[in-house]
Amino acid sequence: MRRNIFLVFIGLETLAVGIYLMLQRNALLDDQNDRIIHMIHEMGNYEWSAMLMGLGLVALVIGILNTNRYNIQLILLTLLGALWCAYSMFFTLNDLHFGKPFQLGTLLSIFNFILILFDAYFGRRG
Numbered sequence: 001m002r003r004n005i006f007l008v009f010i011g012l013e014t015l016a017v018g019i020y021l022m023l024q025r026n027a028l029l030d031d032q033n034d035r036i037i038h039m040i041h042e043m044g045n046y047e048w049s050a051m052l053m054g055l056g057l058v059a060l061v062i063g064i065l066n067t068n069r070y071n072i073q074l075i076l077l078t079l080l081g082a083l084w085c086a087y088s089m090f091f092t093l094n095d096l097h098f099g100k101p102f103q104l105g106t107l108l109s110i111f112n113f114i115l116i117l118f119d120a121y122f123g124r125r126g
Contacts, residue, residue, distance in 0.1 A: 004063045006119050007073065010080055011059030013112055017087070017105075018052030027105065028094050037097050040090045055079065077120055084113040 021027055021044045030041035042048070059076055067073070091106035 004066050004073075006115075006123070007059050007063030007076065009063075010112065010116065011056045011061075011063055013056070013108075014059060014080065014083070015053050015056030017109075018049045018054075018056055021052065022046060022049035028090065029098055031097065034097065037094065040094055043087070043090050052083070055083065077116065077123075081113065081116040081120060084109060084116055088113045 025044070028041045028044040029037075031037040055076075059080060061067075062072055062076055088106070088109040091103070091109050095102050095106050
């Protein structure tokens with residue numbers, strides 16, 4: 001049961017980040033002279049925000065309905081882990097490039113990635 005509640009919470013967090021990135025256009029700052037930072041800025045576009053919201057909604061539904069057909073929970077946990085790892089790196093690089101201290105979004109994305117790693121390792125044992 002822990003895995004399902006975990007998927008519900010991670011799904012809600014992913015959905016909330018997608019909505020936040022769609023509404024807040026300057027969450028990931030842009031520097032036209034740096035290709036990597038410019039690419040990171042593109043990860044806050046509408047398409048990526050819609051993908052975040054869709055994946056968050058799927059995680060929410062699978063967590064609520066307790067669906068594990070075709071190992072969908074494991075596949076979804078892997079996708080969410082890769083997604084949160086990428087966004088943790090994006091937020092961290094963005095903060096380091098612009099000389100800002102780590103913001104709350106950066107720390108929360110790192111924390112979500114660590115939670116996914118812990119659930120992937122300890123989730124099936126309990």
